[in-house]
Amino acid sequence: MIEVTLPVPADQVDILDESLLEFGETRWMLTQDLPTASAKLVGVFQSLTEAEAAFSALAAAEPRFAAGVAPVFKELVDADWRDSYKAHFKAWNFGTLHWVPVWEREKFILPASHQVIWLDPGLAFGTGNHETTRLCCERLVALAQTTGTNRRVVDAGCGSGILALSAAALGFREVVGFDNDPVAVQISQENAVVNNLAERVQFHEGDLITGLTNRNTDILLANIQADVLMRFANELISTVNRGGHLVLSGILAREKEQVRDVFQKAAPGWTCEFRFLGEWSDVFLRRPA
Numbered sequence: 001m002i003e004v005t006l007p008v009p010a011d012q013v014d015i016l017d018e019s020l021l022e023f024g025e026t027r028w029m030l031t032q033d034l035p036t037a038s039a040k041l042v043g044v045f046q047s048l049t050e051a052e053a054a055f056s057a058l059a060a061a062e063p064r065f066a067a068g069v070a071p072v073f074k075e076l077v078d079a080d081w082r083d084s085y086k087a088h089f090k091a092w093n094f095g096t097l098h099w100v101p102v103w104e105r106e107k108f109i110l111p112a113s114h115q116v117i118w119l120d121p122g123l124a125f126g127t128g129n130h131e132t133t134r135l136c137c138e139r140l141v142a143l144a145q146t147t148g149t150n151r152r153v154v155d156a157g158c159g160s161g162i163l164a165l166s167a168a169a170l171g172f173r174e175v176v177g178f179d180n181d182p183v184a185v186q187i188s189q190e191n192a193v194v195n196n197l198a199e200r201v202q203f204h205e206g207d208l209i210t211g212l213t214n215r216n217t218d219i220l221l222a223n224i225q226a227d228v229l230m231r232f233a234n235e236l237i238s239t240v241n242r243g244g245h246l247v248l249s250g251i252l253a254r255e256k257e258q259v260r261d262v263f264q265k266a267a268p269g270w271t272c273e274f275r276f277l278g279e280w281s282d283v284f285l286r287r288p289a
Contacts, residue, residue: 001044001045001076002045002047002048002051002074002076003042003043003044003073003075004042004043004044004045004054004055004071004073004074005041005042005072006041006055006065006068006071006072007039007068008030008040008041008065010032010037010039012064013032014279015064016030016065018252019061021225021250022225022227023061023062024225024228026159026181027054028042041065041071044076048075092134094138094141096114097115097141097166097169098116098117099117099137100118101118101119101120102118102120102191102194105118117162117165117166117195118191118195119160119165119191120160120187120190120194121159121160121162121187131280132223132249132280133159133223135249135277135281135282136249136282137162137163138275139245139275139284140163140166140167140170140219141166143219149170149171149173150173151172151218151219151244152173152175152216152217152241153167153172153176153217153218153219154176154178154212154220154221154239155176155178156211157179157180157208157222157223157224158177158185158188160191161177161184161188161191161192161201161203164176164188164203165192165197167201167219168197168200169195169197175201176201176204177201177202177204178205179205179206180205180206185203185205188203208224208232208235208236209235212235212238216241217239217240217241218240218241218243219244219247220236220239220244220245220247221247221249222236222246222249222250223248224250225250225251226255226259228250229250229251229259230258230259230262230263233262233263233266233267237263237266237267237270241287242287243286244286244287246263246284246286247284248282248283248284249283250280251281252279252280252281253280253281255281260272263285267285269288270285270286270288271286271288272286
């Protein structure tokens with residue numbers, strides 16, 4: 001494995017983070033060290049050729065990544081790359097549901113009557129530490145409380161499997177997750193085994209066309225990015241049953257109105273609301289019963 005690191009100006013992290021999201025390459029992340037006021041771009045790839053090509057594509061899309069010093073390419077031994085993401089995943093909870101790194105299993109104390117999802121995201125997106133994932137998790141918990149769990153759930157773009165596994169842990173009766181990245185599907189399946197949920201959740205490879213074909217659900221979760229969500233609005237809308245909910249995330253706060261307008265035009269009569277977390281927003285729609 002090859003790790004790519006590049007120092008970036010700490011005062012440009014928010015702007016560069018937006019560029020990363022728009023670029024749509026989930027193998028890159030920006031990290032900050034607040035005590036030293038420093039920041040860097042980090043990516044992990046299968047080979048030097050793949051790493052160099054990925055950085056060239058990123059620099060072409062966002063020239064500010066190529067404006068400073070050159071990136072450092074470092075070969076990682078297995079222990080290095082498998083552990084490199086762990087520093088960025090911290091345990092958190094919403095209500096009585098907790099999301100905890102699996103490597104903290106021995107020392108984590110779960111409060112009585114609470115539930116836990118153990119996660120090892122590997123190179124897949126989805127720890128809950130990112131605002132876009134939290135928005136979806138919190139919507140899912142709230143739906144379980146207000147509408148009950150005798151409902152179907154589909155997680156489009158499952159990443160680490162965090163949303164689908166959360167739905168299963170909450171007791172939803174039928175849960176499916178899919179991703180167009182086979183590595184993400186494999187990691188989701190591994191996390192399902194760790195949580196004894198392998199029989200409760202079906203994970204498979206698919207995109208927003210193949211993954212949704214001939215499928216109907218009561219709750220559809222799509223934590224992707226705004227431009228992709230808008231491009232596939234019809235496919236997402238047509239999957240939701242009457243009285244069902246569509247939870248969209250991966251949306252910058254400044255993009256929410258554009259996303260809302262696209263979906264309300266495609267699904268007139270559906271109710272729509274937002275929640276904000278930092279610079280991010282979700283778009284939460286309900287189909288009339």
